[in-house]
Amino acid sequence: MLEVHDLTVRFGGITALDGVGFGVAGGEMVGLIGPNGAGKTTLFNCLTRRYTPQSGTITYEGRNLLGVAPHAVVGLGIARTFQNLGLFPRLSVRDNVLVGAHHRGRAGFFSAGLRLPGVGREERALRADADDLLERLGLTQVAEHPATGLPFGTLKRVELARALVARPRMLLLDEPVNGLNAAEVEEFAGTLGSIRAEFGLTVIVVEHHMGFVMGICERIVCLDFGRKIAEGPPEEVQRDPAVIEAYLGTAA
Numbered sequence: 001m002l003e004v005h006d007l008t009v010r011f012g013g014i015t016a017l018d019g020v021g022f023g024v025a026g027g028e029m030v031g032l033i034g035p036n037g038a039g040k041t042t043l044f045n046c047l048t049r050r051y052t053p054q055s056g057t058i059t060y061e062g063r064n065l066l067g068v069a070p071h072a073v074v075g076l077g078i079a080r081t082f083q084n085l086g087l088f089p090r091l092s093v094r095d096n097v098l099v100g101a102h103h104r105g106r107a108g109f110f111s112a113g114l115r116l117p118g119v120g121r122e123e124r125a126l127r128a129d130a131d132d133l134l135e136r137l138g139l140t141q142v143a144e145h146p147a148t149g150l151p152f153g154t155l156k157r158v159e160l161a162r163a164l165v166a167r168p169r170m171l172l173l174d175e176p177v178n179g180l181n182a183a184e185v186e187e188f189a190g191t192l193g194s195i196r197a198e199f200g201l202t203v204i205v206v207e208h209h210m211g212f213v214m215g216i217c218e219r220i221v222c223l224d225f226g227r228k229i230a231e232g233p234p235e236e237v238q239r240d241p242a243v244i245e246a247y248l249g250t251a252a
């Protein structure tokens, strides 16, 4: 369903991605790993059209993704979360989640502002969806609470709910368990697993938490200095000398 081929992104003298290619099948969960600065977030930014690569191709469900405008990506069924939470601090949890559904509303700001017929029905359906997700992610108690002041682990779940309310077929998660404690990581893995199965989601997850990513993904792609250095099942990639060296090199 997703084919990335020979992707290269340069920022001035820095080559953030250097001829990266891989494919993701529908329903698959793929982990994207690599040391800091390897190019993982840059790759996500290409998939969501924030960045345009200097060369290479991205095909999503048979369509040239690089020909799609950034605002139209979510309408194709691709949603993402951000490494540093992209929530609105003063909006309530429910409203933050509803922001993720903006493309689903046909009414638009103008007719919504005028309260034209149809708007109420649409709004009620979106709210019901949002409330359903809030409940599934254990967020009902804080639905009216502003995002600011809530624990980090809670906010991570709000971000997931916001991505899911867009009804994506492909979910891009950027460090979803970064900053969570061990119990929260385990809980997040369980929730993600069941939501993925139920919604038939394809997932690409960027994560430094090796226990999480190796436990939950069927396949791992490892980047280092913008290049793909390994790809395969978790147990294989974990043993790969190039991967071990990339991580030890960083730690040294």
Ligand SMILES: Nc1ncnc2c1ncn2[C@@H]1O[C@H](COP(=O)(O)OP(=O)(O)OP(=O)(O)O)[C@@H](O)[C@H]1O
Pocket (backbone or CB within 6 Å): 011, 014, 015, 016, 034, 035, 036, 037, 038, 039, 040, 041, 042, 043, 083
């Ligand atoms: N907008 C930008 N302008 C200039 N350089 C950038 C930009 N975005 C990324 N880079 C550079 O590209 C390289 C890859 O960065 P990227 O954020 O994709 O890495 P990453 O693998 O996501 O790292 P981390 O694990 O630390 O989040 C880095 O050298 C980074 O400094």
